[in-house]
Amino acid sequence: xxxxxxDFVEVPGGYLYYEQYGAGPDVVLLNGxxxxxxxxxxxxxxxxxxxxxxxxxxxxxGLSAPAYGPYSEIDDLTAVLDAAKVxxxxxxxxxxxxxxxxxxxxxHPERVTRVGAVAGSFxxxxxxxxxxxxxxxxxxxxxxxxxxxxxxxxxPAVSALDVDAWCPAAPAKDRRRLIGLQxxxxxxxxxxxxxxxxxxxxxxTRFAEIETPVSxxxxxxxxxxxxxxxxxxAAQAPQAxxxxxxxxxxxxxxxxxxxxxxxxxxxxxx
Numbered sequence: 001x002x003x004x005x006x007d008f009v010e011v012p013g014g015y016l017y018y019e020q021y022g023a024g025p026d027v028v029l030l031n032g033x034x035x036x037x038x039x040x041x042x043x044x045x046x047x048x049x050x051x052x053x054x055x056x057x058x059x060x061x062g063l064s065a066p067a068y069g070p071y072s073e074i075d076d077l078t079a080v081l082d083a084a085k086v087x088x089x090x091x092x093x094x095x096x097x098x099x100x101x102x103x104x105x106x107x108h109p110e111r112v113t114r115v116g117a118v119a120g121s122f123x124x125x126x127x128x129x130x131x132x133x134x135x136x137x138x139x140x141x142x143x144x145x146x147x148x149x150x151x152x153x154x155x156p157a158v159s160a161l162d163v164d165a166w167c168p169a170a171p172a173k174d175r176r177r178l179i180g181l182q183x184x185x186x187x188x189x190x191x192x193x194x195x196x197x198x199x200x201x202x203x204x205t206r207f208a209e210i211e212t213p214v215s216x217x218x219x220x221x222x223x224x225x226x227x228x229x230x231x232x233x234a235a236q237a238p239q240a241x242x243x244x245x246x247x248x249x250x251x252x253x254x255x256x257x258x259x260x261x262x263x264x265x266x267x268x269x270x
Contacts, residue, residue, distance in 0.1 A: 003020070003021065003022060003023055003052070004019070004020065004021045004022075005018075005019065005020040005021075005084070006018075006019045007083065008063075009079050009080060009082075009083035010079075011065075011071070011075070011076055011079045012071065012075075013065075013067065013068065013069060013071055014059055014064070014065030014066070014067065014071070015064065015065045016056055016057065016058075016059070016064045016065070016076060016079060016080055017037075017056065017057045017062055017063035017064045018037075018054060018055065018056035018057075018080050018083065018084055019037060019044075019054070019055050019056070020052065020053065020054045020055075020084050021044050021048040021052070021053050022044075022047070022048030022049065022050075022051055022052050022053050023051075023052050024050055024051040024052050025051050025052070025089075025090065025113075025268055025269045026051065026052050026054065026086045026087075026088065026089035026090065027047060027051045027052070027053050027054070027089060027090045027091075027092060027264070027267075027268070028053075028054045028055075028056075028077075028080075028081070028086065028089045028090070028091050028092070029043065029044075029053065029054070029055045029092050029093070029097075030077075030091060030092065030093030030094070030096075030097030030098070030100050030101050031055075031057070031058065031061070031093075031094070031096070031097050032094045032095035032096055032097060032121075032250075032251065033095055033096035033121065033188065034159075034162070034181060034182040034185050034186075034188055034189065035061070035178070035181040035182075035185065036057045036058075036061045036062030036063075036181060036184065036185055037055035037056060037057050037062055038062070038177075038181060039177075039178070039181060039251075039253075040053075040055050040253075042253065042254075042257070043253050043260075043264070046261060047264065050265070050268070051090075051268060052086075054080065054081075054084045054086055054089070056077075056080045058073075058076070058196070059071060059076065059195070059196065060185070060187050060188050060191065061185045061187075061188060062184075062185070066187065067195040067196070068195070069195055070195050070196075070197055071195055071196060071197065072196075072197050073100055073103065073104075073196045073197060073198050074103060074104055074107050074108070074198070074199070076196075077100070077104050078108070078111075081111065087111065088110070088111050088112065088113055089111065089112065089113060090112075090113050090114045090115075090116065090267050090268060090269070091104060091105065091112055091114075091115050091116065092115075092116035092118065092264055092267065093115070093116070093117060093118065093120070094118040094119055094250075094251065094252075094253070095118070095119050095120070095121040095250060095251075096121050097118075098115075098117040098118055098119065098120030098121065099120055099121055099122055099198070099203060099204070100198070101115045101116075101117060102115055102117055102120065102203045102207070102210060102214070102233075103198045103199045103202075103203040105210055105211075105212040105214075106199060106203055106206060106209060106210050107199065109210075109211045109212050112212045113212075113213075113269055114212060114213045114214070114215060114267050115210075115212055115213070115214045115215070116215050116217065116263065116264060116267045117214055117215070117216050117217070117230075117233060118217045118218075118252060118253075118260075118263075119217070119218055119219065119222055119226050119230070119250045119251070119252070120216070120226075120229055120230065120233060121226065121229070122202075122203075122204040122229050123204070124136060125228070125229075125232070126204065126205050129228075131224075131228065132225070132228050132232075134224075135223070135224040135225035135227075135228050136225050138223065138224060138225065139223055139225045142165055142223075145161070146158050146161060146162055149161050150189070155182075155183060155186045155189070155190075156179075156183060158189070159179045159182035159183050159186070160179050162182065163175055163178045163179050163182065165223075166222070166223070166249065166250040166251070167249045167250055167251050167254065167255065168221055168249055169219070169221050169247060169248065169249040169254075169255035169256070170249065170251060170254045170255050171254065171255075174251075174254035174255075177254075178251065178254070204229075207232070207233050207236035207237045208236045208237070208238065210237050210238065210239075211238070211239075212239070213239040213240070214233065214234075214237045214239060214240040214241075215240070215241055215243065215263065215266070215267050216230050216233050216234045216237075216240055216241065216242045216243065217230075217242075217243045217245070217252060217260070217263050218230035218231075218242070218243075218244055218245070218248075219244075219245045219246075219247070219248025219249050219250065219252050219255060219256065220244060220245065220246045220247070220248065221247065221248060221249040221255070222248070222249050222250045223250070226250060230242065230244075243259075243263055245259045245260075248260075
């Protein structure tokens with residue numbers, strides 16, 4: 001990894017931290033919700049051998065500024081791309097990052113070669129099927145348990161519980177890494193208001209409008225709700241393909257690293 005940059009970019013009401021490694025086609029990695037760019041350390045090690053990789057911290061996470069008022073998720077990513085001199089990229093986003101990547105591709109298709117949507121997280125289903133409604137009940141139950149554990153036992157206990165629910169297949173060292181990231185980014189869990197603004201109406205209702213090719217990845221050990229969202233996205237986006245990994249959970253870069261690597265490499269421009 002000859003080239004590397006670590007820097008901040010000014011945005012309205014704050015600043016964002018980003019890192020860039022390697023050379024080749026541009027790939028931008030978008031974090032899961034309670035993580036920061038450190039979740040990609042192992043990915044960057046191999047990916048920067050064949051691509052120029054940009055990682056960044058959302059507001060309220062990592063080294064980026066806290067948010068105290070509304071801001072545009074899409075404009076924040078534009079600021080990072082401009083600062084990092086990335087004109088067009090493959091966006092690979094996991095969980096919350098999958099939603100952000102798709103929203104960005106919808107708004108700025110000219111800047112996105114492909115979206116790798118990994119276990120995309122979109123919340124409640126519009127017009128849910130009975131199966132989707134049942135799956136969301138399971139997820140809402142998990143969120144309620146997390147709230148109770150947070151109130152009773154605090155951030156360390158709820159972080160471990162949450163990681164174990166989403167990432168049952170993660171090796172021990174990666175489980176510890178994910179718990180540590182939740183601890184470090186606990187502001188996200190404790191905020192009364194999330195200030196980030198996405199597309200309006202939200203991208204989850206607009207998959208059919210996405211012009212960019214979308215590669216969807218889901219693990220069979222993820223929540224059923226995540227699996228059903230992946231299938232909905234793959235069915236509705238005009239240029240979509242679906243990869244299902246039997247042994248993977250919500251974070252396949254840890255639970256199925258070889259399969260995740262193959263998925264990302266297939267997403268790169270030839």
